[in-house]
Amino acid sequence: xxxxxxxxAPKKRPGRRLAAAPTAPSVGATGIDAPSDSIxxxxxxxxxxxxxxxxxxxxxxxxxxxxIFGLLGQNGAGKTTTILMLLGLTExxxxxxxxxxxxxxxxxxxxxxxxxxxxxxxxxxGDLTGRENLRYTARLNRIPAELxxxxxxxxxxxxxxxxxADDKTDTYSRGMLQRLGIADALVKDPDxxxxxxxxxxxxxxxxxxxxxxxxxxxxxxxMAVLLSSHLLNQVQSxxxxxxxxxxxxxxxxxxxxxxxxxxxxxxxxxxxxxxxPQGADDRHAREVLRKVPGVESLDDGPRPGDPWTLTxxxxxxxxxxxxxxxxxxxxxxxxxxxxxxxxxxxxxxYRRAVARPATAAAARPRPSNEDTPAAEDTPAADARADxxxxxxxxxxxxxxxxxxxxxxxxxxxxxxxxEEKP
Amino acid sequence: xxxxxxxxxxxxxxxxxxxxxxxxxxxxxxHLLSARFFVLVIVxxxxxxxxxxxxxxxxxxxxxxxxxxxxIFIALFWLAPDVGDQFTLPSVxxxxxxxxxxxxxxxxxxxxxxxxxxxxxxxxxSQPIHRDDVVNGKFVxxxxxxxxVLVTVVTAIAAFGIIRLGIVPAPAEILRIVLxxxxxxxxxxxxxxxxxxxxxxxxxxxxxxxxxxxxxxLLTFFxxxxxxLIGGIIAPVAGTAEEALRNNGTQEALRRLLPxxxxxxxxxxxxxxxxxxxxxxxxxxxxxxxxQRIPSLLSLDQSFILVWPQVVALVAMTVACFALAxxxxxxxxxxx
Numbered sequence: 001x002x003x004x005x006x007x008x009a010p011k012k013r014p015g016r017r018l019a020a021a022p023t024a025p026s027v028g029a030t031g032i033d034a035p036s037d038s039i040x041x042x043x044x045x046x047x048x049x050x051x052x053x054x055x056x057x058x059x060x061x062x063x064x065x066x067x068i069f070g071l072l073g074q075n076g077a078g079k080t081t082t083i084l085m086l087l088g089l090t091e092x093x094x095x096x097x098x099x100x101x102x103x104x105x106x107x108x109x110x111x112x113x114x115x116x117x118x119x120x121x122x123x124x125x126g127d128l129t130g131r132e133n134l135r136y137t138a139r140l141n142r143i144p145a146e147l148x149x150x151x152x153x154x155x156x157x158x159x160x161x162x163x164x165a166d167d168k169t170d171t172y173s174r175g176m177l178q179r180l181g182i183a184d185a186l187v188k189d190p191d192x193x194x195x196x197x198x199x200x201x202x203x204x205x206x207x208x209x210x211x212x213x214x215x216x217x218x219x220x221x222x223m224a225v226l227l228s229s230h231l232l233n234q235v236q237s238x239x240x241x242x243x244x245x246x247x248x249x250x251x252x253x254x255x256x257x258x259x260x261x262x263x264x265x266x267x268x269x270x271x272x273x274x275x276x277p278q279g280a281d282d283r284h285a286r287e288v289l290r291k292v293p294g295v296e297s298l299d300d301g302p303r304p305g306d307p308w309t310l311t312x313x314x315x316x317x318x319x320x321x322x323x324x325x326x327x328x329x330x331x332x333x334x335x336x337x338x339x340x341x342x343x344x345x346x347x348x349x350y351r352r353a354v355a356r357p358a359t360a361a362a363a364r365p366r367p368s369n370e371d372t373p374a375a376e377d378t379p380a381a382d383a384r385a386d387x388x389x390x391x392x393x394x395x396x397x398x399x400x401x402x403x404x405x406x407x408x409x410x411x412x413x414x415x416x417x418x419e420e421k422p
Numbered sequence: 423x424x425x426x427x428x429x430x431x432x433x434x435x436x437x438x439x440x441x442x443x444x445x446x447x448x449x450x451x452x453h454l455l456s457a458r459f460f461v462l463v464i465v466x467x468x469x470x471x472x473x474x475x476x477x478x479x480x481x482x483x484x485x486x487x488x489x490x491x492x493x494i495f496i497a498l499f500w501l502a503p504d505v506g507d508q509f510t511l512p513s514v515x516x517x518x519x520x521x522x523x524x525x526x527x528x529x530x531x532x533x534x535x536x537x538x539x540x541x542x543x544x545x546x547x548s549q550p551i552h553r554d555d556v557v558n559g560k561f562v563x564x565x566x567x568x569x570x571v572l573v574t575v576v577t578a579i580a581a582f583g584i585i586r587l588g589i590v591p592a593p594a595e596i597l598r599i600v601l602x603x604x605x606x607x608x609x610x611x612x613x614x615x616x617x618x619x620x621x622x623x624x625x626x627x628x629x630x631x632x633x634x635x636x637x638x639x640l641l642t643f644f645x646x647x648x649x650x651l652i653g654g655i656i657a658p659v660a661g662t663a664e665e666a667l668r669n670n671g672t673q674e675a676l677r678r679l680l681p682x683x684x685x686x687x688x689x690x691x692x693x694x695x696x697x698x699x700x701x702x703x704x705x706x707x708x709x710x711x712x713x714q715r716i717p718s719l720l721s722l723d724q725s726f727i728l729v730w731p732q733v734v735a736l737v738a739m740t741v742a743c744f745a746l747a748x749x750x751x752x753x754x755x756x757x758x
Binding site: 090137 | 444540551755
């Protein structure tokens, strides 16, 4: 995937980059039509009800220009419904939304003109080539004929599909279809990009390319990207801010740090790796590290020779502990190989967050977080499989009855069925 | 790239309201390149060619001995030729009545649910077009293809007739043929709209194809039998002559619920100027009157007045089917 600055540059305006810094949302404080230069998507109390099922429940969201917002949630959590409401493809039951300053229910055409959307499990006309499919999109967007071909060439180049552009899309793999889907969303040169599960079928290297492309678009064009996914590691790696969705409610949003502060378990850890020879006596080194002020305990890594994990005592500053460890290591002449602060993974945060509202975890029992030692945390790939295993149809329609996202933690190992709640 | 105004100021570029033309153009192109287009042209052509050949032979036999050559050419279309041993083939119009519905169904049975199955519908609807642009565009594209096929086939028949019979059609005959093509177009549009309704209402293309072809078989082949059965129960043609005629009228009215009947009646009257009535007399008096009528040829406007109700009924059915499809589609969730 090669950069094609020619396409991106003309739209860039000097002011845009200033607005690009993600700012903390001030949810509820401002009205929906409050003037703002940087807000691309804003919803207030957005609600969608299907009979007695609440798909989206009073959603307040602000997405700014120049940021990638990750919408995280299980299948059926309301992500796609939210996106459809933002595009004016579904009428909200109540509440309001503004996309690029316009109301999608009233002016869906203007909104759709400026929002690139790639749906979940995107499809193309199989008997047309990739290029012909994009040409159709360009026509539907009334892109002048003389610009169509250059635009298509550029977006195909951006997603790395130039070689296969003239093959019928019937012959494409799922990953290629997703790349073409991103190209399709970019054809109209949008201000806002909404991607529903954009990378589920793309191979790992391709995912890196796509995520880099997204970052570049955001950086150079000041585009706002709303990305829904259940691939936690991808969301963590590319998103500026993250919103966690469960049963139609946004139970937390913010940067990774903010989410960790809110949903983390308060454990802070420092990982120390020493370059000790295999089988060497490490008791002295353990003793030294354990005695560093502020260190509560020392745990071995999963395998012999792996770095040790120091748990920071409550009330101590992890940065101070790190300095103290460094000083101690230097004083004792230990062969230090690595030292780093361990941040909670998004997976931890996500699990804790969805476990909080009683209804969110009701779909199926999960091991309680409290019983899971940190070392046994499932890798992110497992978490992905975990989410995949819950098909959209499998969980019973969860009625959202928990009004307050910060109510006391209910152990998810004992899932309360929604009917048990008043 | 186009200059889109910076945001969030309201955009100045106007959004054109004719997204359906883009959809229609794409669908029309798809239809023309599709295998089903070729198959249908061949099927329809063959369906017309077989009776055409025998009808032409029959006309050549009589035409040499007839001095009044008026409306001889057009008999090519309505004459049901005898092919030995009292076996009569349906006429060209008869074959059209059987096969033409297929033409309508084939171009619409998967128009909406096919998009759903391919996963292109959400993508299509997220483009700056109105939702009804999709159904409208597809319907218009279907109409265009149907018109193309019909005009092609009928022109071919006429050309064949001119060569084989050596008769050049009179202007009045050409007008009758044009009107008949329009009538056939409406009849096929009805099936196109019906197929569209199925494609909106039924989520799987295979199911909607089955339902559509089932309806075609039922209405065109067995419809007459079923209606006769029902008519025979509620209004048996028996008793006094007066009663029998009245009940026959009732049965006729029932039969006219079938689009097939409407089309046959209307095309026969339009093509054959000798047809002066589409209904059998319902009273003894009118029966006697009909007996005493001097055979004559109706002028075109008279023929047209005769079949006006049939034409209106066909148009109304078409509009009803399309309206139902339209409303259903507008109310459907994007993800269904």
